[in-house]
Amino acid sequence: MGFQINEALLLQYPREQIFQFFSDARNLGRLTPGWLRFSIRSDLPIEMGEGTVIRYRIWIRGIPVNWTSEITEWRPPFEFCDVQRRGPYRFWIHRHIFEPVPGGTRVIDRVDYDVPGGAVVNRLFVAGELRKIFAYRKAKLVEQFSRKKTRSRP
Helix, strand or coil, X not given: CCEEEEEEEEECCCHHHHHHHHCCCCHHHHXXXXXXXXXXXXXXXXXXXXXXXXXXXXXXXXXXXXXXXXXXXXXXXXXXXEEEEECCXXXXXXXXXXXXXXXXXXXXXXXXXXXXXXXXXXXXXXXXHHHHHHHHHHHHHHHHHHHHHHHHCC
16 A cells, blocks of 8 residues: 655746756755754765665654665656655655656656555644645745746846
């Protein structure tokens, strides 16, 4: 069994530029809500590519949780996939897809995951938090790329 998240966002930038933003692991912190107290534990800078392992810590309901993910696919500027190797989920597979569309790029997040406790724990504790996290992520991406666009105007 498992659950899925499918989120999409249109940004008015070429996919190469957006993929470049995602290629810097430090930007993950910009896309993560402050209440998770996200911190990268791997040495920086991180060379992103297939096989890259990233260690970080988040706080879930006041409890520190170490998380290790591995980039299992890396296809610039089209997509990449990270898989939880250690962390709070039974499994977590996050595919990031960058599709060119008229006027910009559609950024797609597809996550397949499962939690200890199954559907009840997901419904009561996890799904709502993930919706908030991905809403925050979308807002920060819009803010980030709006700021870049504003700065580039003469």
